[in-house]
Amino acid sequence: MKIKFLLVLGFMLILCNLTYSQNPGDVVINEIMYAPTPSTNEWFELYNNTAAPFNLANWKWKDATATLRTIATQNVDLPANGFAVVCQDSAAFRTAYPGFTGVLLQSSGWSALNNTGDNLIIFNAASIVVDTITFTSSWGGSSGSRSLERISSTGPTNLQTNWGTSIASAGATPNLRNSLSPLSNDLTLNIISFSNNNPLIGTNLQINANVKNRGSLPAATYSVSFYDDYNKDGNPTPNELINTVNSSSPLNAGDSADFNTSKVMDSLGLRQFIAVVTYAADEDTSNNKRTGTVTVTSGGGGFDSLVINEIMYAPTTGTGKEWFELYNKSSNPVNLANWKWKDATTSQHTITTQAINIPPGGFVVICEDSAAVKLFYPNNPGVYIQSVGWSALNNTGDNLVLFNSTGTIIDSITFTSSWGGSANNKSLERISYTAPTNQQSNWGTCVSSVGATPNKVNSLTPKPNDLALNKITFSRTLPSLGDTLGIIAQVKNRGLNSAPSYTVAFYDDYNKDSIPTPNELKATVNSTGSLNAGDSS
Template sequence: MPFAMYFPLHYTPSYWTRLRRLLLVAALLMAWLAMPTRSAAQSPPDVVINEIMYAPQPSQNEYIELYNRSDADVNLSELSYANGYREFAPVTDSSVVLQAGGYAVLVRTPSQFEAAFPEVPYLAPDGFRALRNSGDTVVLRYGETNIDEVTYVPSWSTRDDAALERVEPNAPSQAPFNWQSATAPAGGTPGFQNSVFTPDSTPPTPLFAQVDADARRITLTFTEPLNPASLASASFTGPERAPVSVEQGDANTVRLFYTEPLRAETLTVRGIRDWQGNSTEATLPLSYAPQQGDLVVTEIMYRPLSDDFDERPNQPEYFEVVNPTERWISLQGLFTTNRPRDTGGADTLNLGIGTQHVAPSGGYAVVYAEPNSDNEASSTLDRAFPTQDLSAPDGPTVIAVPRSRLGLRVQPDRLRLHRADGEPIATVDYHPDWHAPGVQDTRGLSLERISLTAPAANAMNWTSSAHPEGGTPGFPNSVGPPPAEGSTARVSADPSPFAPEVDQATRIQYALPFPPDWVQLRIFDAHGRPVRTVEETVLSGPEGEVLWDGRNDAGRIVRMGVYVVLMEAQNWNDGTSTQHRTTVVVARPL
């Protein structure tokens, strides 16, 4: 029986024609669905330019490395590339699959590449687009869509014979911070993970939060580049109100804008991410632009030791400031200006202080001249003051100005610290006569301030440093240490009796229960007549010692007898004053 007799009569020949057509369409549809092509709705492949060898040795061994940072395979025949001239050419004419997480290397001269990297697979596109040493652009395209583009410049490189490697695949292609010279001995890592890539699980850390002079903007600096998609006003709390807007500066900085002046002391940051997705949460102090009185000049080294043959370390010029306020003070952008000359001009020095320098509440900062900043293992300041740990983690802020001098004159001069807009912060009109009267040679001795609250222009508020190294940069002054807790007032003289011709002098020692702003020691005879002012309003600290050589103010040895030592001290801040006496006997040698 013919095959057609098994079907009902209504199954006509036209039915078979239609059935065959339907089967053909179904087969074509299944074949099309099985083809490894992308639908119109699917996004372009996630392939990036990962390494660029643009100035190799030999000169024609240029290459470009591509990296598939997605989890899907990519057919490289769908991609084309170009240099800055934008004349696109296929990456390959054949069907080559770039696996997820894989690398593909496009080379200019196969023989030279094989000699340099014999085990690395590569593609050699026809008419490789040469890369200019002076800077160029590399573009990667899918169809008519640019999927990646890098415009490099030679300043990105630190090695002449090395490729530029991408630091983080997910960070922006055009960001200079995302490219570095390869550190691999071969000068590159084509076909392998880049030598400059380091897995990062550390969140970005905020380093400094600086409040501008009008207190309506905070500039926040982080340890690493930030993903701008993570920046939001709600990420920043602590001040009285949320910022009205957030703006990214360079890769590592964020600017926060407020409508009213800030008064907060801290800022809390949450949810800010780097390009690896690490998220931060941290609280840091706000550093305010200095206003007048926010910094106090407490020490001036204007006549440092500078003799290479005196067997003593040379000293730099420096000045010291302390922050007496309850908030952190930024030192960025400060200048100094000295006393105007007779012609009317004055010298202004830009200290070149960056955002990383701040003075914490109650903290010290030292600005010094450093002529050898490029080739010395230790600073001039460290060598001049070896017993003072200037580099301790909780130590002072130390700022080196790369010059031989700060312009501090030996004759009477002015140290005026001010902002770039001219706003004065602190001023001292110092005088060499402010040194202790008994000091004959003031070389290598700083002027130290006695009281933070007493006027800076008061000569009684300054004296010579009593430290053996000639100064105390970055630390409490030697003339103003706090007294020991529970100490009592006392004054004594030893030896007594003493003979000036034999003993030379008697040691007058004193101690006070409070930190004084000045101390005066005078000698009276048994009838109450003044004989000698041993120290006239010169402070050596709450605990100090002076010598009396048995002579009067005219320089003659006094007569034998009993003499009274009167010590007077005063604290200007709280009005405390005290007097203490002791006796000393002057004798003649036997």
């Protein structure tokens, strides 16, 4: 009788232990990378829903094939409320996810997961099924090297609505909370869209943003900000802000809300916009931003004509005051009668009321004081027009908008002092008239000796053939009498064409007049090869 009791008790203890380790939902399949790039980097993730670890020694898995694969042969714990990743190739996995920390196990053998769908079964050391899933590509994770993520670790494994494609920036979330798993507070900028993906210059573009509450709690107050991403770097900055729209009512869990603003299309070509949702209680801000692009066209209406080409916004006293230059990039003359301009203020100023034609490829300089500008640049003949009124341009940055006689915006720029032209009486020059106006890399400080190029080709505009003596340096800054001094000259090819051969001559400027003469020549060095456009030697 005593022996029977002990046997029964022992059996009950073993049964209790097995039951604890096999409760449905204790360990679940949490994420599956079944269609990666490259295809040899498949993996899946397990999650422990309990407050106690599980020893994975001799656990196994299989897909739709009959082959059982061993997850681990040694004692490896699946942490309490933690993750373990089982992979095809641990080296390839770490290359794809270099910041990964956690339990990573390379399976003893691998059965390739089918990209159209498969099943996955997990067995514990006693060969008891711990979790199983049968999925198809329609569940998610079938392209773009993105994983199939479980939404709720406590929801049913074989319920399609409990799975979806990862929305993480890395495409997957190994050893991290799944990107689809709801937090208490989590708003996402779901979609950015436009009223027209090919708007005409001068027309009003409506920008739409859809915000979704992925959290489990309602969001009481939040806002959406819209940005004109001039430099297309994907980073919204204060000077790029178009508008901020505040929410008018709470957004319940699972619901979406639409916000919109508008922007006049004031320059041609590719334009990028950003929408950002701001929510003080947000627990995940990685999904709060979206970017989108449109291509602004002229529509054949002659709008693609004049561009803002040069701006003197920070002149020093007595040097000609402020001005800006326009360039006619079209093949037809442009009549400036009743054209207008404005800066960041609301005041529009008339350029001229007279019929002044700017020829194709021609310039015109719009001045605060035309007499002062012409006096300061006596070697730059051309068309100078004194504006009817003037709004002082801000030395830290401003915007400049050009309107034709019908009030349509023809060109526009928003710049800061970091773009160039903020000191030493040097202008801010456009590099290429065909590149976007609002692209910082298309502007820079004038390198002309007089500091600006009104009514002339900009000093930064590349010419077909243009080598520049970029800089001269020395082997010693304080050489002693009798020392041999090394003189180094750097040549940069600023032209559009490669330079097959060239020379650099070195002079000892005895009289310090900066004029090289034959008797001052010390050496002439010939190039040993061609210098490609943009390169230095």
